[in-house]
Amino acid sequence: MSDAILALDNVSKTFGRADKPVYAARSVSFGLHPGRTLALVGESGSGKTTAARLIMREYTPDEGQLLFRGKPLGKASAKALKAYRASVQMVFQDPFAALNPTHTIRYHLERPLRLHQPKLNSKERTAAIEELLTRVKLDPALLMPKYPHELSGGQRQRISIARALAVNPQVIVADEPTSMLDVSVRLGILNLLNDMKAQLGLALLYITHDIATARYVAEDIMVMYAGQIVEWGDTESVLTNPQHPYTRLLLSAVPDPDRRFSDTRFSEELNRIEFIRRQSALPRPETREVANNHFIRPMPE
Amino acid sequence: MTDPVLSIRNLNIDYIGAEKDFHAVKDVSFDIAPGEFFGLAGESGCGKSTIAFAVSRLHRPPALIRKGSQILVGGRDVLALDDNELRRFRWREVAMVFQSAMNSLNPVLTIEAQFYDVLKAHTRISRAEARTRAAELLKLVDISPDRLSSYPHQCSGGMRQRIVIAICLALNPKLLIMDEPTTALDVVVQREILQRIDVFRKELGFSVLFITHDLGLMVQVSDRIGIMLEGELVEVNDAQTIYRTPQHAYTKRLWASMPKLHGEQIREGAKS
Numbered sequence: 063m064s065d066a067i068l069a070l071d072n073v074s075k076t077f078g079r080a081d082k083p084v085y086a087a088r089s090v091s092f093g094l095h096p097g098r099t100l101a102l103v104g105e106s107g108s109g110k111t112t113a114a115r116l117i118m119r120e121y122t123p124d125e126g127q128l129l130f131r132g133k134p135l136g137k138a139s140a141k142a143l144k145a146y147r148a149s150v151q152m153v154f155q156d157p158f159a160a161l162n163p164t165h166t167i168r169y170h171l172e173r174p175l176r177l178h179q180p181k182l183n184s185k186e187r188t189a190a191i192e193e194l195l196t197r198v199k200l201d202p203a204l205l206m207p208k209y210p211h212e213l214s215g216g217q218r219q220r221i222s223i224a225r226a227l228a229v230n231p232q233v234i235v236a237d238e239p240t241s242m243l244d245v246s247v248r249l250g251i252l253n254l255l256n257d258m259k260a261q262l263g264l265a266l267l268y269i270t271h272d273i274a275t276a277r278y279v280a281e282d283i284m285v286m287y288a289g290q291i292v293e294w295g296d297t298e299s300v301l302t303n304p305q306h307p308y309t310r311l312l313l314s315a316v317p318d319p320d321r322r323f324s325d326t327r328f329s330e331e332l333n334r335i336e337f338i339r340r341q342s343a344l345p346r347p348e349t350r351e352v353a354n355n356h357f358i359r360p361m362p363e
Numbered sequence: 364m365t366d367p368v369l370s371i372r373n374l375n376i377d378y379i380g381a382e383k384d385f386h387a388v389k390d391v392s393f394d395i396a397p398g399e400f401f402g403l404a405g406e407s408g409c410g411k412s413t414i415a416f417a418v419s420r421l422h423r424p425p426a427l428i429r430k431g432s433q434i435l436v437g438g439r440d441v442l443a444l445d446d447n448e449l450r451r452f453r454w455r456e457v458a459m460v461f462q463s464a465m466n467s468l469n470p471v472l473t474i475e476a477q478f479y480d481v482l483k484a485h486t487r488i489s490r491a492e493a494r495t496r497a498a499e500l501l502k503l504v505d506i507s508p509d510r511l512s513s514y515p516h517q518c519s520g521g522m523r524q525r526i527v528i529a530i531c532l533a534l535n536p537k538l539l540i541m542d543e544p545t546t547a548l549d550v551v552v553q554r555e556i557l558q559r560i561d562v563f564r565k566e567l568g569f570s571v572l573f574i575t576h577d578l579g580l581m582v583q584v585s586d587r588i589g590i591m592l593e594g595e596l597v598e599v600n601d602a603q604t605i606y607r608t609p610q611h612a613y614t615k616r617l618w619a620s621m622p623k624l625h626g627e628q629i630r631e632g633a634k635s
């Protein structure tokens with residue numbers, strides 16, 4: 063495997079008061095590699111978006127550091143930071159909040175192009191916008207003059223992705239990029255992410271609640287609970303042979319049309335959920351390799 | 364047979380444009396029975412949210428409902444309600460969890476204040492009573508009452524989504540509309556919330572109009588499902604039939620484009 067272009071090295075981040083701390087990241091370490099996708103799944107509120115925000119430098123680590131091309135970002139020059147910002151782009155969880163309601167779609171894509179490729183003349187820029195829209199499977203002629211409120215949720219998310227691509231990034235952090243898209247469109251976006259990874263050699267961090275889509279795009283996967291990565295490694299190995307109780311719980315709750323809700327016993331399962339939650343919330347510094355490229359932080363069953 | 368809670372007949376909705384109008388909902392008719400869990404699925408942009416907004420009378424220009432369309436809730440003509448009736452109708456008759464619910468909370472109010480706002484507008488309730496009720500409602504969606512004093516930005520996306528659901532249940536509506544209510548949640552919490560809503564609906568007897576792109580989930584929770592394509596309702600049937608023997612080619616295609624958790628992966632086919 064190539065070296066990580068971007069890595070978190072033992073990063074911790076805590077929110078809230080000292081007597082009621084919220085552990086959003088607890089000694090989190092992982093690397094993103096060109097041409098590979100790493101999926102991050104887990105409990106809502108476990109710290110997935112926090113990891114994204116740490117990468118986007120919206121939050122600074124309480125402990126630990128970010129490494130870009132192997133060098134600590136904390137000591138980087140202003141120039142290196144600028145390069146970092148252009149190289150790392152984010153696609154957000156909510157397409158409704160991500161776009162500016164007062165600007166057209168054309169404007170949303172034109173702006174990053176102007177900043178990133180100032181040499182393009184207006185004709186070339188229009189061609190680039192058309193190419194981006196076609197990439198995300200939208201009709202350029204129809205969409206360019208529209209405003210965000212005139213689009214459906216799915217159409218808006220595709221605009222966010224096109225905008226991230228506009229600056230030719232090397233790393234894309236996608237936080238729930240397809241959660242508001244219906245299945246057939248979602249598959250188009252997932253294929254798009256796969257193509258970008260393969261053709262442009264992008265390193266992707268794919269944050270999702272939809273584990274089946276993680277399997278579709280990611281070579282590696284991490285499962286997070288209360289700020290801690292409790293299980294990680296090769297996607298196929300983790301999903302077919304989960305070892306951590308929380309991962310097992312998560313996988314058992316994946317929607318399954320063959321199991322009606324009304325047929326399942328609710329309260330018993332809930333009791334078990336509470337136990338797993340309490341146990342998973344405790345810090346577990348120990349790491350165990352359970353298979354080739356497959357690790358857990360063990361907890362008592 | 365009992366009268367339906369929601370009855371939609373020949374619903375046509377246009378978005379009025381400068382040059383030409385866009386026919387977003389085309390002659391849609393369906394009913395939801397008391398206590399029924401009805402799922403609505405379909406392509407992004409097919410008009411699901413437009414229908415949801417019309418049913419709760421929250422549609423705004425340029426959306427225009429054509430003459431001849433009919434929406435009845437509990438037998439009452441929703442499209443004929445005046446402002447006064449509308450105020451009473453919202454939250455009590457129909458409550459809606461929006462697609463962008465996690466951003467629909469007021470950023471400058473604590474969670475407690477947002478519950479109080481809704482409760483005091485419809486009931487005579489003291490601040491202390493509202494607080495107790497809010498704490499109960501939060502427990503329903505698995506959030507600690509400690510969070511009452513938090514502001515929205517201090518909560519994760521999934522927590523905000525659950526808070527909105529709790530606010531919607533505050534006034535025991537007859538019909539709960541949920542537009543992609545759990546997309547922001549992990550599957551464990553999603554399952555807990557929907558199973559809880561399922562239990563409440565059986566206890567309290569309200570009906571649910573559930574919009575999601577997650578067909579697997581939809582089949583798990585819904586009694587009946589409607590599939591929409593470009594503004595039209597192309598197939599309505601009980602959930603198991605939609606899953607096992609879908610009739611419409613589009614429904615079949617939807618099933619074929621869902622990535623699999625185990626076994627052989629679907630192929631890149633559904634690229635269009």
Ligand SMILES: Nc1ncnc2c1ncn2[C@@H]1O[C@H](COP(=O)(O)OP(=O)(O)OP(=O)(O)O)[C@@H](O)[C@H]1O
Pocket residue numbers: 077078084085086105106107108109110111112113516517518519520521522547548549
């Ligand atoms: N700015 C902040 N101030 C205080 N607490 C915060 C802040 N940002 C995040 N948190 C808390 O940190 C925890 C992790 O939040 P985060 O948004 O990273 O979760 P997440 O895994 O992305 O959840 P979801 O799946 O619901 O989006 C949560 O408990 C959240 O309330």
Ligand SMILES: Nc1ncnc2c1ncn2[C@@H]1O[C@H](COP(=O)(O)OP(=O)(O)OP(=O)(O)O)[C@@H](O)[C@H]1O
Pocket residue numbers: 211212213214215216217242243244378385387405406407408409410411412413414424425426462
């Ligand atoms: N204010 C508006 N002005 C013009 N057209 C609009 C407006 N709002 C929505 N539309 C169009 O109406 C159609 C239906 O939109 P709607 O939001 O109901 O779709 P949806 O089925 O909820 O999609 P999604 O699953 O992406 O949320 C879309 O093609 C959209 O572009």
Ligand SMILES: [Mg+2]
Pocket residue numbers: 110111112155237519520
């Ligand atoms: Mg998040």
Ligand SMILES: [Mg+2]
Pocket residue numbers: 214215411412413462542
């Ligand atoms: Mg919608």
